[in-house]
Amino acid sequence: MKKVTLQDIADELGISKGTVDRAIHNRPGVSAATREKVLNLVKKYNYKPNKVARLLSLKSKMINIGVICQSNPAFFWNNVKAGIKAAEAELADFGMQLILKELKNYREVNELLEKIDELTVEKIDGLVIVPVNSDRLRKKINELSQKSIAVATLNDDITDSSRLFYVGPQMRQSGRIAGELIAKFLRLKGRVVTLNPNIQSLEYEERLRGFKEILREEYKGINLIAEYTFNYDALGENGQNVIKSILENTGEFDAIYDVDGVSLYDIGCIVKNSKKLRNAIVVGHEVSENVKRLMEDGIIHACISQDPFSQGYYVIKLLFDYLVEGKKPPFDRMYTRLDVIFKENMISPRNIINSYSSTSSGPVAGS
Amino acid sequence: MKKVTLQDIADELGISKGTVDRAIHNRPGVSAATREKVLNLVKKYNYKPNKVARLLSLKSKMINIGVICQSNPAFFWNNVKAGIKAAEAELADFGMQLILKELKNYREVNELLEKIDELTVEKIDGLVIVPVNSDRLRKKINELSQKSIAVATLNDDITDSSRLFYVGPQMRQSGRIAGELIAKFLRLKGRVVTLNPNIQSLEYEERLRGFKEILREEYKGINLIAEYTFNYDALGENGQNVIKSILENTGEFDAIYDVDGVSLYDIGCIVKNSKKLRNAIVVGHEVSENVKRLMEDGIIHACISQDPFSQGYYVIKLLFDYLVEGKKPPFDRMYTRLDVIFKENMISPRNIINSYSSTSSGPVAGS
DNA sequence: CTGAAAGCGCTTACAG
């Protein structure tokens, strides 16, 4: 009934706990014969080292994790950071130390490489980054793994690199959801316009691909009548007016899919303030406080959220597990939930456990 | 830089760690003067006892938690149990022992009371139940708290009892979401029929209340043209035919809201197999494998899920925290997420972190 | 290759 301990196994074999420990963790300095005897008993009793004891005794060697994350848009990355902090709070007692850096610029490889170098000077065991698609970064990641610094990617991925695992959304799927929502809001028949960000980003490309794919495959009654591609930020002050007149001059349509995760509020305002557009159904990504207001108004019908809190939380937890146990996540790509957010399930009451704080290190209540 | 320990504080004051420990945890046998000195330093250094060390030393006194949960419908309660098991796996090393009992009958107070008595014989520190609305149960809960057994309610609540906290859904809100979904699927205009379970249940009543409330307040274009109340199970073999003919004879309508969480598949089948009903939009609660199939077919448009995994997971985590730290959850009612499930975000790939297993005791991958 | 011992940071009988 009582759980088997290291001591029990040592006693039964008449050897010391030290040796049992060495055998179990495949450390050098145990004879093949002894190792086998130990492993047999371990299997027989299904012995698992007690984690609490293990972590306590491991405390002497702190584990350092460096994180470099984005800062914009704040409504999104603040939630990611909240997740990171929650994991930090939990794991501090387990011997983890976190160094968090934020990028000033949006997806700029030079700044990213600089910060990586700053962190490696501080002797880190693991690193979390939001990668950009760059060969210099690829090379850097490979260098790091040479030095056996484990690298995890967060929110976006970089192919053909030696990064250990990815935590983030299923990008294409999130565009497919957008397609399904619009199709169902239109009772399977209608015309839609997409607004595409003019930024090179795997995420945006994949969303759009997913959106088109599902309309083509399953919702043939929905016509994609126009795609407008522009860099909303670059339009500056005039942005709203420009987009407004483009949309108003598009002819009849029923819905707008806004592909990026930053312009949704502005697009919503355009629709709200235009008699002609007022009845268009708007679907987009990520819920900011401003977006919530437009959902209250009924202007934005639904949003797809990629659970930023969990992204931050789990990338740290998983990396820590790897560094402590040598245990890789079960999948190369660990996907976070894609939540469909309506007015009535916008997470607002603070007592929602979307994640929750606890002694024994559960997630902390999200933003 | 280094974290302050009990020893550090003891050294600085020239007293023993034992005394510091006693002062911090408000245990008897410390002079007021000493206690004050200690607490001052604790505040100064913002000292928090190391959890890992604490739990390891606490191991001697195991904490026993009894859980009595439902078994039907299995597709729902299996997920709840998966959450319970995940919490158990995590907390076993922290000194928690779980005794899980399942009820054979659906919400039957006698069986529940029996099981409670069985558990109290085994000396439990905490108890989790799915309550029914009964004065005998109320009395029993009060008895238990007299004996300082902490009781938490799961999935359903019981008012005016001394239960410590509730973990489960926001019932009324989930009916409101159903209303919003149907309204948006119908472009704010149409006729709806509700199917109400003929079972006394706070949950069902509240859902229906929420549904009607939101139609009245916000979606005035949606007409509730009929409410059918019946006990689907009691109809037996003929159930489908009976409901089918009722629905077919109802006159024109556009959508069906199925209020309970068990009949959804059957209702979907009825709609699927009836020419007349085929175009009705179906919205309901909880996603079983069968329901998934009808979502694939496009028969069921969307489901509302109350995150059964988290219900099981967090009720255990929170209760354990209370028993170990004496720390009550921040809210009397801790709500789980209400997820809106579409075909494209049905959680199926196993690498979705809807929760995830980790060393340091994160949630385990849900079902 | 193996053992004995010290240590991780906290808690708790046991003495005084």
Add this chain to the structure above:
DNA sequence: CTGAAAGCGCTTACAG
């Protein structure tokens, strides 16, 4: 009211 010591279960230098 307070201290010294043992213990939770594992890991790791240090000897041999």
